[in-house]
Every structure is written in structure tokens, then in C-alpha cells.
Amino acid sequence: MSLVCFLCCYISLFSQSVERPSIWVKQADKAIVLQRIEDHSEIKAYYKQFAERVEKDxxxxxxxxxxxxxxxxxxxxQRQGTHFPPFQTFTDFDGRSREQQIVLMHYLQTAIxxxxxxxxxxxxxxxxYAASVLHNVTNGLLALPSPQEKHNAxxxxxxxxxxxxxxxxxxxxIIYDFVHPYLKNKGNVYDLGQNAMVPFNFKDGQKVxxxxxxxxxxxxxxxxNWPVLESPSLVGNILALDDDEERNSLxxxxxxxxxxxxxxLxxxxxxxLDYDGDWPxxxxxxxxxxxFLTYLMTLLTKYDPSLHxxxxYPQILExxxxxYYLTYPNKTETILFGDGHRKYNPNYQAYETAYYLAKLESQEKYRKIYxxxxxxxxxxxxxxRFKLGFRNYGARHYNEPTKLLWxxxxxxxxxxxxPLPVTDELPFAGIVLQRNLSETNKPADALMGFVGGGHYVHGHATGMFLELYGKGFVxxxxxxxSRYxxxxxxxxxxxxxxxxxxIVNGSSEGKGGWAGLQINTxxxxxxxxxxxxxxISPMNSFSMTRFVDDKGDNAEAIQERTLGIVRTSPKTGYYIDVFRSKSSLPNQFHDYIYHNIGESLSLTSHTRPLVLKPDNERFSNSKNKPWTNNKKARHPGWHYFKFIETSNIHSENVTATFSATKLDPKPIKMKAFVLGANKREYTKVMAPPSTEGPIPYRESQTPTLVIRQIGEAWNNPFAVVYEPIKGNKGSITSVHKLEQNGIFKGFEICSKVNNKNLKQFVIIQDSSNSEFTDLDKEISFIGRYAVITLDNENSLHSIYMGDGSSLKYKDTNIISNTGESTAVFIDYKQDIPxxxxxKSITLKNDAFKTKIYKPTQE
Structure with missing residues (x-):
């Protein structure tokens, strides 16, 4: 028999053997719950408030x-004669309609x-009360025609x-399960249609x-996520069926x-498991x-412990x-990707449920975690723990009752x-994040950023995108x-x-897949x-990622992005962002886009303002493209940029300063030190509001920098040092390019920290076999990423080889004994490094001679 026929034609014989209630609790749980109420003052107080809340209704x-x-x-x-009136039906969820829906949800929650x-x-x-609400809602639904829509009816x-x-x-x-003993014991319900107390019609209930x-x-x-969001209804209604055979078959x-x-499930x-332990x-x-899955697994484990x-499915509990693992150091926000929200809302109800499930299942690991x-x-x-929350209607109808029962x-x-891991990842979204928490334990002194991009349900066509945190804010x-x-x-x-x-050739886009937004991961x-x-280092971390921009026909690019965190003191530090991009198409150009919270953006070169001219048509190529809602978009979307001003071709270094005055009594700024390159243009624009940003800026336009590289941006990539600062002065005093044969190799960054000078060579190359040699600076490096830090007296302060097989600075030589890339950190603050x-390395130094170091961690 087909499922449709089975559900429509099934005739319940009421051969019920289940004892109700049975969905959230069983009769045996009653004494346990009552004893908890009696023995624990905070539960007793909660119970009292829980009971008081229904008294008005x-x-x-x-x-x-x-x-x-x-x-x-x-x-x-629509009422016909003496028949029960039907409910109104709804297709919108605002205004008066929503008010009426909330009344219904209020009654249902009170009945539960x-x-x-x-x-x-x-x-x-x-x-x-509960049974009468159930009876009247049941009749109001049954007075409506059967749902006709084929999709989402x-x-x-x-x-x-x-x-x-x-x-x-x-x-x-849930209501039915709890009032079933009352109804089976000939308890009557009030019928609005008859204005009388009547027996409950079990057959009608089962039909609903x-x-x-x-x-x-x-x-x-x-x-x-649809099947899961619908499952509390699916499971609850299956378990409300009175016939054992029907219930067990469904x-x-x-x-x-x-x-x-x-x-x-x-x-x-x-x-x-397919997505490295994450829901994609x-x-x-x-x-x-x-x-919802944690709730349902707990519910069903109570219903039938043999299901286990x-x-x-421990991956769900994991x-x-x-x-929480994706939060920024301010502890109030998470990384943002896709249609997500930034605000972090700890789900303690779910943690408590998971803890209870772990107890039911004797899973000590998860009892410890939660x-x-x-x-x-x-x-x-x-x-x-036992604090009565605001009345929660709708999907979280179980929150307060299960707090009392479970x-x-x-x-x-x-x-x-x-403290959480220095680096973490979310592979399905292509996300790799880094954090560096300060020893001051102040969120304003912490650093965190991530690079990501991928295709998934509710994903966006982002390319390989970046977020940066500073001074307590993203x-x-x-x-x-915005609104869907x-x-x-x-x-x-x-x-x-x-x-x-x-954005490559003005043509980067998503194509196919969910909502026509598919990009490569x-x-x-x-x-x-x-x-x-x-x-391995308290001061450094880095990531290198790769992206292929080949959706549509006019980008055809490969890209690499290196994000590094460099801490210079407990209160100071900066980010390294190196973005390489090249297209296989002729006449290529690449636009590096960076948005930052604030009111203003200023661009200077050699301390002088960069000359800009109005350029209103620069990003207009997408405004007239065809658009089909949720299927085809106007890529890449930059026609929303306003107040566009562009420089002439400018090859020198540029400093961009973003200022936000509404976050703190002192201005919060982000300074971006951009290394110059030939055939490069700089544009500042105001982009649409950052709707998930700090409250003072959610309705304000966002200052945005766009850097256009005419030609490839690989050998001379977009290379930027970002320093978040509070007030008007940062710690970085200068940024210069390291290069070899006209090819970018990294940065020379000078800072003044606590009135002492600091010089750092940050070397960045695009492969583990790449070589860099600078005879004047006495540096030789094979690998992808390294940071050499010199102190106020121009002596070694530390060396960080994030990924490399050899690094030589003056008389100090680090060699990987296997020839493979390794990570090394050497702290010179003490007499002995x-x-x-x-991995195993050999360290050669004139002062300390030669010494082999075995791995301190794998």
C-alpha cells in the first residue's frame, strides 16, 4: 500500500497499549520530577513561576x-449553519495576521x-483547559479543506x-499526550460551536x-534543513497515534x-560525516x-531506550x-557566512538537553563536554539554569516544559x-580561522580573522573572502x-x-546549485x-588557501590568499593579507575589495592625500543584468556602490585609514598599509549598510576600498598590512616591500611598541619550494611563510618559520632534517634560545654552535 493511501485510508482500531503520557515523560517520571521540585529550592521556585504563568489564561x-x-x-x-466554524487561513505573517497567529500560538503553549x-x-x-484548546483547534482545522498545494502545503x-x-x-x-488520561476517563471539553461541554472526539484528533x-x-x-525543522511535528504526531501498528509503521x-x-534521521x-562533522x-x-535533532533524539530515547x-549518532552531539567554537573574542559574535547572523546566542537549552541525553545513554564524554x-x-x-524565560511561542515550544521535566x-x-584553538576550520564552507588572545584577557586586545568561501544551502557567492576583528569589534x-x-x-x-x-574581470559570479549561487569551495x-x-608560537599564525573562480565565462581565474596574524605586544599586533589572482583570459584585471565599519575612509601616499576623481560608471556593468528571484542574480553586485572616487594609475604605497567614532569615546580605526605596484588604481566608495555589524552602523553606508590591478596580480599580488587601533596613533611606523627580481616576497614592517623599535621581515611565497635571498639583509628562505623579528637594538627577538624547510638570517641557520616543510619558533628573549x-631540525649559530632539536609537537 502506498504511503498516501496508507495515511488517508488507515482505520484505527484503537488497539492502544501505550500508556500516556509517553512523548516527553512517562508515568514513572512523575515521582522523580516531584521529588526534584521538593528537594531543590531553585527548581521549586521555577515550578511556582511556571504554574503562575498560566493562571491568567x-x-x-x-x-x-x-x-x-x-x-x-x-x-x-464561512460557518455553515450549526457546523463548527473553520479557522481563517494565512499566507502572510505580518501585521494583523501575525497578531492572530500569536493568539493561537499563545493558547497552544498555555495548553502544553x-x-x-x-x-x-x-x-x-x-x-x-488544555483539552478544550486541543478540541477547538482540532475542529477549526478539520473545518478547513484539505491542503491542496503540492509544495510546502x-x-x-x-x-x-x-x-x-x-x-x-x-x-x-504534546497537548494530547498529556491530557489523554483525563479524556479517557470521560473528562469533557468545552465546544465553542455548541457552547457546551462535550466528550472529546478521538477519531477527529487522530485525523488531525x-x-x-x-x-x-x-x-x-x-x-x-527543512526535513529537520518539520520533524518535531512529524515525530510528535506519529507518537500521538493511538494504534500500535500504525505508530510503529510510521x-x-x-x-x-x-x-x-x-x-x-x-x-x-x-x-x-560527509561534511567533516558539520551540518552544511x-x-x-x-x-x-x-x-532540533538533539531534542528529538532525547525524546525518542526516552520513548524507546533501545533506539540508542x-x-x-554522536556526530550530532559533537x-x-x-x-561557540566560531565566536570572536568579544564572546558576543560569531564569524559570518551565508545567510547567517553574527550575534552569538549560546544555546544553553540544547546543552542541557544534550547533557540529559548523555546521561540516558551513559555517554560520559558528552556529559563532560556539556x-x-x-x-x-x-x-x-x-x-x-532554572530561570523562567520569556514566553517562547512556535518552534521552541518545548523549552520551558522540558526544563522542568528533563x-x-x-x-x-x-x-x-x-580560550579556543588558535586555528580552526569549517571545510564545507571553505573557512579557516585564526585567533590570538592577549595575555591581558581583554577582548579589545585580541586578534582574529578568517578566510573562506564555498557552496551550500543558504550560502552566498562570495569568492575567497575575509573578515578581520580588532579592538573588540568585527x-x-x-x-x-537583508530581507529574503x-x-x-x-x-x-x-x-x-x-x-x-x-572580483576578476568584473565578472566573478556564482552559477548553478542552490539559488544559482554555486561557487567552488x-x-x-x-x-x-x-x-x-x-x-607553536604565541605571537604568530598563518593560513594559505586557494580558490578557483571559473563560474560563468569571463573570470577563469585561480587565486591564493595568505592571512597571517603577527602580535607585537599584549596590546598591539597586525594582520598580513596577501591575495594572488590571475586569469587565463586576455586583458585581465582584478579588483580587491575591503569593507570596514565606520563613517569615513581616507587614502594617502607619502603622507599626502591621494588625488581622486568622481567615477560614477566604474561599477555599473551589473545594474542592468537580468534578475530572476532566487535563481539568477546581477553579479557581481557592485552597482550598489555609491560616491565612487578613483585615482589615476598609482604605483607607490598607499595607506588607507577607516574611522569609526560611534563604537568608543576614542575613535576605532583600521589602518591598511598597501604595497604599491605598477598599473594599479585606487577607488573609495560607500557600500550598502553592514546589517550584521555593530548597532550604530547597521543602517549607515559602509566605507569600502577597491584596488584595481590591471593585468595579473600574482607575482605582485595585493599585499596589505592591517592594523586595528584605538585613538589616532598606531604602532606601525613604516611598511616596505621585500622583492626579488621584481617579484613580491614579503614585507619589512617597522613598529614602535612601548617606546621601543621593532623591525619584522615577513616573508610570503606561493609554494613550499619557493626561494628568497636578500644578501643586503642577510636573509635566505625556502618555504611559504616566515617572520623574523628584531628588537630595539637590531638583535634577534624571535624567528617564526610557519612553513619552510630552511631559513638563514645572518649567522643563524635553521634546517629541516627531513627536507620537508616544518614549523619552528625560536624565542631569543632569554640567554639561551x-x-x-x-619536525626535527638542525639549528646552527655562531654563538651556540650546532644543535639538533627533536619535534616538540607533531
């Missing part, structure tokens, strides 16, 4: 049942809470089952549950059996998937805290501070997002021009340290 219902239930969104004009209270107290007024929300599943469909079975099961299985889409459609419109969980969508969507879902996350948040003052009275787990930022399907969201925020990236070449491993290395 309960009183209003008891005072005038008809008036109270009349407030639901009935369509009285009353169901929980009935379970704990056996007091019939709670049961009658809802019953009440006729074109949005995805929303209806979360806001209505998932709540009804079957309908929501059918909608989930037959009207959605797969290979994205549950595999969540656990293991896919349909053309719904992915089962087994397939969803496999995605995590932007943070808010991935976090929603992780959260926590043990079967991924749940991912947003116990530590919870206890650390409590110690910081960021989280109070949360452990106490949590075991060590308290840990914020300054060099991805622009954010709006023109600016589709044709700017989702495209190359809204990112810190390079940025590939990691090398990072030091390796992701999630201990740093302190050496760390990832």
Missing part, C-alpha cells in the same frame, strides 16, 4: 469559556504548560507547512495527527526511511538543525556547540575559560544580509561585491598551527 477561560475561545482566529463568515501541570498535580482544571498556513509544522503541528500531539504526518512526508523538500519514516520529500546524520549550512540554520540514538559548557557559563554569570538538578563539569566585515527575496539581498548581499574578496593549502592543535619545532 486559566482564570479567563473559567470565567467565560465562550469569550476566551472566541478570540482564536475563526473565519465566522497546563498539560504538564496536570501530569504533575492531577488537577482537572489544567486538563480541561500547509493546512492553516496554506503555502507554508514549514512554518505551520513548527508553530502549530508540533504542539497539538495523520494529516500533519502526511504533510511532513509529502510536501517538503530534501537535502537541506516511526521509521523519521528514523531510517526517506521519502521524496522528507529525509530520515539516518540520512541527515550521514551528512555530518550557515550558523543559524546549522544550529537549528543541531538543536545518542550512541548511534556539532551542537559549533557556534557539563563544562554549562558550568563555565554559570561561573561567568552568563546563564541561570533538566538535572545539578551539573557535573569543569569550569573553563574562553571591523573588516562581510556586509550581512528583496532585490538588494539577492543582488548585493549574496554576491561577491558585499564581501572582502577579489576554498581549499586549505596549509595552516600553522594545524586546526585545533597547540600553537627557546626552540619549538614540529
Amino acid at each position: 486559566l482564570s479567563a477561560y473559567q470565567k467565560d469559556k465562550k469569550e476566551y475561545l472566541y478570540r482564536l482566529p475563526w473565519n465566522l463568515r 504548560d497546563c498539560g504538564v501541570l496536570y501530569f504533575l498535580t492531577d488537577e482537572k482544571p489544567y486538563a480541561e 500547509g493546512w492553516l498556513y496554506t503555502k507554508d507547512h514549514l512554518r505551520e509544522a513548527r508553530e502549530i503541528g508540533a504542539q497539538l500531539p 495527527f495523520r494529516t500533519y504526518v502526511k504533510l511532513a512526508l509529502e510536501r517538503g523538500i530534501i537535502d537541506c 516511526l521509521p519514516y523519521f528514523l531510517t526511511q526517506n521519502t521524496k520529500h522528507q529525509d530520515a 539516518a540520512k541527515v546524520a550521514a551528512h555530518y 549550512e550557515s550558523i543559524n540554520y546549522a544550529n537549528g538543525v543541531n538543536t 540514538l545518542g550512541q548511534k 556539532a551542537l556547540p559549533k557556534p 557539563g563544562s559548557l554549562i558550568n563555565s557559563a554559570i561561573a561567568r554569570g552568563d546563564y541561570i 533538566f538535572e538538578p545539578s551539573i557535573d563539569g569543569s569550569i573553563k575559560d574562553y 571591523l573588516g566585515n562581510k556586509s550581512g544580509r 527575496r528583496s532585490e538588494i539581498h539577492e543582488n548585493y548581499y549574496r554576491l561577491f561585491a558585499s564581501n572582502n574578496t577579489v 576554498v581549499q586549505k593549502i596549509v595552516t600553522e598551527p594545524k586546526p585545533k592543535t597547540e600553537a 627557546k626552540v619549538k619545532t614540529t
